[in-house]
Amino acid sequence: MLSLLVALSTGSYAPHGASMAWRSDLLWGNTAADAVLALAYFSISLGLAVLIRRRRDFAFGWMFWCFALFLMAGGFVHLMSILTLWRPFYALELVIKGVTAAASIATAIALWPLVSRVISMPSRTQLAAANAELESLVRERDAALAELRDHIDQRGELEAALLQSQRLEAVGHLTGGVAHDFNNLLQAVAGNLELIARKPDDIDRVVGWSASALNAVERGRSLTSQLLAFSSKQRMDIDSVRLGELVSGVKDLIERAVAPLGQVRIERIDPGLNVEVDSLQLELALLNLAFNARDAMPEGGILTIAVERRSGAIAPDLPAGDYVALTLSDTGVGMSPDVRARAAEPFFTTKGPGKGTGMGLAMASTVVRRSGGSLAIESEEGQGTSITLFLRIATSQPRRIVGDDAKSDVRIDLTGYTIALVDDDAQVRGSLRDTLISAGATVEEAAEGNAGIELVRRVKPDLLVVDFAMPGMTGVNVVHKVREEYPDMPVVLVTGYADSEKLDSLPSPQVVVLWKPFEAQELLRKVAGLLGR
Missing domain, CATH: 3.40.50.2300 (Response regulator)
Known part of the structure; x- marks a missing residue:
């Protein structure tokens, strides 16, 4: 009793092992158990640390660090339990237990809010079901994309058929005028050849007659080239085009389209204006718009073609930029608001049966749209109609066609071939x-x-x-x-x-x-x- 009172008064206590000295099996059993627990705690802590450092993508990684700290502190507590069996380091043990208590409280505080979040996360079965649903959506999307590609291909085929039908219709409209022109050309050729046959020795006059016949042939070649270009199936070949030259080249066909009562007036076109378009398709669009203008002017009138440059946001369906506005204005009967709203629809026509296909404006709209442009209609009943084609200004110069020397009188010698x-x-x-x-x-x-x-x-x-x-x-x-x-x-x-x-x-x-x-x-x-x- 005296020794206990002395220890209590001086703070000098005996180690825990002193109480087990009479039972060595208890002493060494506690030592072994605490050693194994400390080793397990340290090993688990080290494993958690390695796992989180190498897999930084783990969700709630900070929670693993809390567990690792808690287990590490617990390992030190068990080490102190072994140490205090042999030495009375109770103050140090108290500090370590305090650290462990703080780590455990922090871990517990962080854990409980996390539990509800983890419980709300989808299970493996739910993830499998969501994945199956996602795969189904992907298959549906792929099927929809395939169907969309089919629709795009069909639309391309329909647009090609539309262009082809309009080419053939244009040729049909021009048949009478073309037949008249060809008869004149044949008459010129036949008349000059007959004159040559009658007076072959009159060299000077034979040269003139042959030149006149060749000139008629050249005019016929130009006309057939235009007709073949209109009637043939050709791809959209978008390139830089001199707009002034294109309009001048198709002027004769447009005049035939509005004849005999209509007249064509072309305002001055800046020769420096180049646009990005398929030249043959644009010529065909102009020709079809001329046919529409002729039908809108049954008593005759004037078709005016004007060109101007415009910049900025010029149309709702076009990005801001630089464009050329090619406008065809007639003095015809005009359109009502309802007709104007549907004028560019394929097969829509106000003409009687057999008098029109309703494809002219639709074809022109297709051409300018595929060229990166747009089409606008302005019309009032009794006030005529203006169709404006907005075309992109070309960023490059048109390819120049180098003139050949086909008419050269240079002697060509093919001897030996x-x-x-x-x-x-x-x-x-x-x-x-x-x-x-x-x-x-x-x-x-x-x-x-x-x-x-x-x-x-x-x-x-x-x-x-x-x-x-x-x-x-x-x-x-x-x-x-x-x-x-x-x-x-x-x-x-x-x-x-x-x-x-x-x-x-x-x-x-x-x-x-x-x-x-x-x-x-x-x-x-x-x-x-x-x-x-």
């Missing part, structure tokens, strides 16, 4: 043969495609001249067959038919296309160019 000539028309073939022979060439002939291929195999000519439109096998087919065996053979393909898809398939280089009608000198120049003369 053998040329294979394939054409089913005997008169055309005879003319081409005489032209080539007059330049010194040796000419071998065939009247159809298969015979032409055999001719090439037998003669092995220096160059092949072949017509495009032949029965059985076209000139393009002949070129493909010949090029399989003689890939470097130069070819001149003669054609008066605009089939752009087949012509685009021609192998190149060393293949040139010569459009009918052409002058003899132009044929010789093409041949000499391919032969390097």
Whole structure:
């Protein structure tokens, strides 16, 4: 008792192990248990620390650090339990227990709010169901995208069909005027040839008559080129175009479209205005708008074409920028608000049965929209109609067409060359043969495609001249067959038919296309160019 009172008064206490000295198994059992617990706590803490440092994407990582700190403190408490069995370090043990208590309280405070959040998180089953639903939505989206692509393809086909139908309708509208023009051209050619036949010895006058006939042929070539361009299927080929030159080039067709009662007035167009558009499609759009203007002016009137530059936000469906406004204004009957609202719809027409397809404005709208522009309509009943095509200003200069020397009188010598000539028309073939022979060439002939291929195999000519439109096998087919065996053979393909898809398939280089009608000198120049003369 005395020793206990002394210890209490001096603060000198015996270690815990003193009370177990009489039972060594209890002493060493407690030591072993505390050692194992301390080692486990330290190991778990270290594992949590390594896990969180390497997987920083774990949610609630800070909570793991709290657990690690708590377990680490608990490990030190068990170490102190071992130490105080042998030494009375109770003050240090108290400090460590205080740290452990603080860590445990902080961990508990942080844990309980987290429990509700974790409970609210979706379970594995819920995640699997959500994932299945997401996969279903993805499949539905893919199916919708595939359907949308199909609709886009169908729309492209419908737009191509629309453009083609409008080309053919335009040609139909022009048939009467074109027939009249061709009769005049044929009369000019026939009259001059008859004069030459009557007085072949009058050299000076023969030269004049032949020049007049050739001029009529040139006018006919220009007209057929426009008609073939309108009637053929062609891709949208958007490029920089000189707007003034385009309008001037199509002026004659527009005048025929509004004839005989209507008149066309074209205001001055700045020659420096270039737009991004497919030139042939824009010409066709202008022609169809001219037909609409003619129908809107049954008693006659004036169709005015004007061009001006505009900048900024000029239309609701166009981004702000620089544009050209191409406006066609007629003095016709105009449109009511209801008609104006539907005027650009495909197949909508106020004309009677058989008098219109309702495609003119729809086709023009399609052309300008695919060129990055827009179409606007201004009209009042009895006040006429103005159709404005907004076209993007081109950022590059149009490609310049270098003038050739087809009419040059330079003598071309083809002596020593053998040329294979394939054409089913005997008169055309005879003319081409005489032209080539007059330049010194040796000419071998065939009247159809298969015979032409055999001719090439037998003669092995220096160059092949072949017509495009032949029965059985076209000139393009002949070129493909010949090029399989003689890939470097130069070819001149003669054609008066605009089939752009087949012509685009021609192998190149060393293949040139010569459009009918052409002058003899132009044929010789093409041949000499391919032969390097």
